[in-house]
Amino acid sequence: MNNTEQTPRGYASWPRWLRWPLELSGFVLVFLLVQHWQTRDMLPVDPQQAAPPLRGMLLEGGELDISSLRGHPTLVYFFAPWCKVCAFSASSLQGLRDSYEENELGMVMVALSYDTVGAVQEFRDEHQLTIPVLLGNQQIAASWSIYGYPTYYLLDSEGHVASRDFGVSTTPGLRYRIFRAQAD
Numbered sequence: 174m175n176n177t178e179q180t181p182r183g184y185a186s187w188p189r190w191l192r193w194p195l196e197l198s199g200f201v202l203v204f205l206l207v208q209h210w211q212t213r214d215m216l217p218v219d220p221q222q223a224a225p226p227l228r229g230m231l232l233e234g235g236e237l238d239i240s241s242l243r244g245h246p247t248l249v250y251f252f253a254p255w256c257k258v259c260a261f262s263a264s265s266l267q268g269l270r271d272s273y274e275e276n277e278l279g280m281v282m283v284a285l286s287y288d289t290v291g292a293v294q295e296f297r298d299e300h301q302l303t304i305p306v307l308l309g310n311q312q313i314a315a316s317w318s319i320y321g322y323p324t325y326y327l328l329d330s331e332g333h334v335a336s337r338d339f340g341v342s343t344t345p346g347l348r349y350r351i352f353r354a355q356a357d
Contacts, residue, residue, distance in 0.1 A: 216318050216326065216334050223332045224249075225316040227283070232293055232306040237281060240332065246351055247279035247328045249317075251309070253286040254296035256322040258341055263300035265344045270304050278351060283309040285319060327351065 184192070216224065227239035227249065239247065250266060252259035270280050282304050284293040290308065297306055313319075317326070327336040327350050336350040 216337060218334050218337060220329070220333050220335075222334075224326065224328050224334050227281075227307070227313065227317070229307050229309065229313065232284070232290065232297060232308055237305060237307050239281065239328075242279035242281070242328075243330060243332050245277055245279060245330050246335065247281070247332075248347070248351070249281055249283060249326045249328065250304075251283045251285055251314070251317065251319045251322065251324040251326075252296075253322045254284065254292045255286070259323045260296070260300065262323060262341060263296075263302060265342075265347070266304060267300065267302055269344060269347055270302075273351075280304045282306045283313065283317075285309040285314050286322070 224239070228237060231237050239249070248266075248269070266280070266282070269278075282302070284296075284306055287293050287308075293306060293308065296302075317324075321339055323340065323342075325336075325338045325342055325347070326334055327347075329335040335353065338346075338350075
């Protein structure tokens with residue numbers, strides 16, 4: 174009698190109910206390691222150090238100084254008009270803007286790496302954004318440690334970096350960070 178079927182050995186023989194927590198833990202660990210690596214050169218989360226100054230011309234006209242938004246958490250979103258991930262997350266940002274009063278959450282988008290102001294305006298119009306857009310430059314990108322898009326910084330009510338992120342961030346994730354910044 175020649176039995177060519179072999180019984181699986183090792184991890185594959187474990188019951189499914191035992192394998193999925195390990196697989197999920199592995200996925201979470203990889204995710205956290207990648208996130209840590211991506212954010213390693215960003216501004217530090219430091220309740221003692223104020224975020225760098227941010228002032229400049231708004232796409233809508235006029236000027237903005239980020240210090241005028243102190244008194245409540247402020248989300249600073251750095252983007253490039255050509256960035257597909259930025260375009261993907263634009264509706265989430267607008268939804269976030271629509272769900273908070275301006276005295277509860279400050280928001281500003283900072284355009285970087287754009288060829289023309291028209292490209293920034295086209296991005297804003299295409300995504301029907303009502304969030305103020307500051308026209309950034311290389312000096313702003315350097316002082317805020319922007320190395321890719323999109324980059325998010327959540328400032329607490331005193332202007333310190335409370336949270337930071339790079340790449341896609343979900344609306345629930347942003348809401349959680351805002352909640353934590355409001356609680357501090």
